[in-house]
Amino acid sequence: MNLTKILAISGKPGLYELKVQTRTGFVAESLIDGKKITVNLKSNVSLLSEISIYTYEGEKPLTEVMQQIAVKENKGQAISHKEDNATLAAYFKEILPTYDEERVYPSDIKKVLNWYNTLQAKGLVTDLAPAVEEPKEEAPVAAEKPKKAPAAKKAKAKKEEE
Template sequence: MNLEKILAISGKPGLYVLRVQTRTGFVAESLLDGKKITVNLKSNVSLLSEISIYTYEGEKPLAEIMQKIADKENKGPAISHKEDNATLTAYFKEVLPDYDEERVYPSDIKKVLNWYNMLQAKGLVTDEAPATEEVAAVIEETPAAEVKAPAKKAKAKKE
């Protein structure tokens, strides 16, 4: 599951997709209603690809947890985030048995399930690899001669 350009913006409901970076921030599109908003650099923004959940062994990336939910639900919707706390913690225990119950609160579980259901409703729950691996593969395949050629042409035009 690719969460590279999916954002959670503090104070704004739902999730957003990063569209364009500007001098003073960026433009994001809401997954809920498709409206575009501008976000300045002072806003508290979290990339979903950077979020982890505490376990007793360390931290698990959110993408792995969402993939486990997708596998459990056969890529269908998960239970509602509006269920009672006991139901949510029991469900999350099935998905991630070793999560740290003292450091992961019911509100965190609600967020994860709400985000998963939003992504699933938009068809973004897939088995694709993260974009960083694809970018690394493209960089490795590009010969060094191809990268240097444009720089030489630029010098020739200046003279």
């Protein structure tokens, strides 16, 4: 499993794993208690693989940030997200020294650490490595041949020209 199937659903605590897509939304399973819920398409849902953290150089994908936490903690639990803001900021500065302190709020750091600890508790930290996409060879596009007009139309067009 990787972060492409892990969801954060607005208004719902914890993380969810995408199970099945339906006509009106999808079914997700909670990583906390294993309960399945249905989520409609109007809900505000974020894929963890699509989330990035602001840095002074640009944006850093959440997957890479979580990998850095895993390396620092030897794939163990990170500090609790319930620590005071100064402790959280200092810890996050160790993980990602170039994070933009004006655009990344303490609440964002708490979410990242909470999500990491949730994934670590479920044994999913080892699977955080991004899938390396092999370069795809583009198949040469065959040039479309112009369609030939039926013989009767050609003859009629030829007579009209004369």
